[in-house]
Amino acid sequence: MTAPLEGGSAAPPHARVNVRLRAARGLRMDTRVPGDKSITHRGLLLGLLAEGTTRIRAPLLSDDTRSTLGVVRALGARAEECDGEILVEGTAPGGLREPEDVLDAGNSGTTARLVTGILAAAGVYAVLTGDGSLRQRPMGRVIRPLAAMGARLYARAEDRLLPLTVLPARLRGAEHALEVASAQVKSALLLAGLGAEGVTAVFEPHPSRDHTERMLRAFGAELQTLPRGEGRRVTVAGGQRLRGADVLVPGDISSAAFWLVAGLIVPGAEVVLRDVGVNPTRTGILDALAAMGARVEVEDAREEAGEPVATLRVQGGQPLTGTVIDGALVPRLIDEIPVLAVAALVATGDTHVRGAAELRVKETDRIAAVASEFGRLGADVEELPDGLVIHGGRPLRGARVHSHGDHRLAMALAVAALVASGETEIVDARCASVSYPGFFPELEAAVAR
Numbered sequence: 001m002t003a004p005l006e007g008g009s010a011a012p013p014h015a016r017v018n019v020r021l022r023a024a025r026g027l028r029m030d031t032r033v034p035g036d037k038s039i040t041h042r043g044l045l046l047g048l049l050a051e052g053t054t055r056i057r058a059p060l061l062s063d064d065t066r067s068t069l070g071v072v073r074a075l076g077a078r079a080e081e082c083d084g085e086i087l088v089e090g091t092a093p094g095g096l097r098e099p100e101d102v103l104d105a106g107n108s109g110t111t112a113r114l115v116t117g118i119l120a121a122a123g124v125y126a127v128l129t130g131d132g133s134l135r136q137r138p139m140g141r142v143i144r145p146l147a148a149m150g151a152r153l154y155a156r157a158e159d160r161l162l163p164l165t166v167l168p169a170r171l172r173g174a175e176h177a178l179e180v181a182s183a184q185v186k187s188a189l190l191l192a193g194l195g196a197e198g199v200t201a202v203f204e205p206h207p208s209r210d211h212t213e214r215m216l217r218a219f220g221a222e223l224q225t226l227p228r229g230e231g232r233r234v235t236v237a238g239g240q241r242l243r244g245a246d247v248l249v250p251g252d253i254s255s256a257a258f259w260l261v262a263g264l265i266v267p268g269a270e271v272v273l274r275d276v277g278v279n280p281t282r283t284g285i286l287d288a289l290a291a292m293g294a295r296v297e298v299e300d301a302r303e304e305a306g307e308p309v310a311t312l313r314v315q316g317g318q319p320l321t322g323t324v325i326d327g328a329l330v331p332r333l334i335d336e337i338p339v340l341a342v343a344a345l346v347a348t349g350d351t352h353v354r355g356a357a358e359l360r361v362k363e364t365d366r367i368a369a370v371a372s373e374f375g376r377l378g379a380d381v382e383e384l385p386d387g388l389v390i391h392g393g394r395p396l397r398g399a400r401v402h403s404h405g406d407h408r409l410a411m412a413l414a415v416a417a418l419v420a421s422g423e424t425e426i427v428d429a430r431c432a433s434v435s436y437p438g439f440f441p442e443l444e445a446a447v448a449r
C-alpha cells in the first residue's frame, strides 16, 4: 500500500480520501472484526424503547451506528459511551420525546426503516432525513404497510423517499405479506406492532436476518415465529413492555467476509477471525464459499447472549470454482455479494447471481457499480436486471476505480486490488467508516508485499 489514506489526518472528516493499493504477497491476521452493525442498531433502538438500562457490550462504533445513537438521544434516551460499551437509559412505553429538530439517519437504511416503524406508533411529530444516497432509497416499502396500520406518514415523491414527516396516530395491528425478504421492513413492522392495538403479523417469502426477533425476546417480549412454505411468519401482540437488557454484540460476519475472501485468494494467507456472529440467517457467505470449493474452518461454535458465535479460519491460495447464488440464499448473503464477486473473479468458470434485484436499492446500485468498477480492473461481469454473471479466471490489472460512496464496494475493491497487477486507486474510500472504520489500517498491517 503506497498511500494508505491519502490526505491523512489533516483531511476534513468527510473529505473524499483516495487509497492506493498493490498486490499482496501474503496476508496474516488474527483478529476480532468490529461488532455486528445490525445488532448494534437494534440494541440502541430497543434500549430506547425499554424501561431501565440497556448495556451494549462490544458495539460497532461507526458512522451508521452513530446515526442511530444520535436519533436515540434526540428521542429522549440517555446514551453514554464508556470503555467501548454503550449504556442506554430507556424511555419506556409512551415516553419517547418529540425531537426538537430533524432526525438524521445519515447513510443508514437500517436506521431509516426501523426508526420509521418506531415513530409511526410513538405519538409524536417528527421529521426524518438522510444523506444523498439514503434520500434516493425506497421508503414506500415501510410507509405503505405502516399506513395500513393507521400511521400518518408523509414523504417526498408520492410517499416514497425521505425526508419523511410523522404525525401522531393510533395504530391497529395488521397482517402483512412482504414481497421481498427484508429484515428492515419486517423489523419496522414488528416495532410498530409493539405500539399498536392487537396483533401484527409479518410474512416474509424467505427468512431474512432475525436479530430483531431474538433481541425482542431477550428484552422480555413474546413473539411467535412459524415456518410457512419457503418463508416465515412472525407475530407480535401490541402493548408489551420491554425491559432493558445486556446485549453482547458478536463480530460482524459482513465485515469478516472481506478478510475471508482476501484470505482465500491471496497465496500463503493465514486469517483467523474470532467471535464472529454465525446466525444461520447471515451465513450464506459460508455456504457460497463452500459451494465454490473453499475450506473455511468453523471452530469453537457456541451461543453468546442469544446469538451463535464462532472462530473462522482460512488459508490462502485455494482453488475456487464458479457457483450459483439465488433463492433463499440471497437474503442470507445480500451484503456480501460485492466481495463474493471478487472470489468469483478469481474462480474458474462462471458465477451466476439471480433473484437479487434488492442490490439495486442498496447504498448504491450494486449491480451496476460492481459491473462497472470491476470492469475497470479488467473483469468480465455482465449485468442482469436482478443479478450478475461473473466470468471468472481473467487476470485483474490495477486501475482507478470508484467506491460510489458505498462502504462495501470500497472494501470489496480493496480485496480485488490484492490480486491485481500494478496499482489500484480507490477513489472515495473513506466511506468504509460507515461500517468498518479501521478497515484500511488493518489491511495495511496484515498485508505482506
Ligand code: S3P
Residues within 6 Å of the ligand: 037, 038, 039, 110, 181, 182, 183, 184, 185, 187, 208, 209, 334, 335, 358
Ligand atoms: C439489514 C438488513 C438488510 C441489509 C442491511 C442491514 C438490517 O437490508 O442489506 O445492510 O440490519 O436489518 P434489507 O432488510 O433491506 O434487505
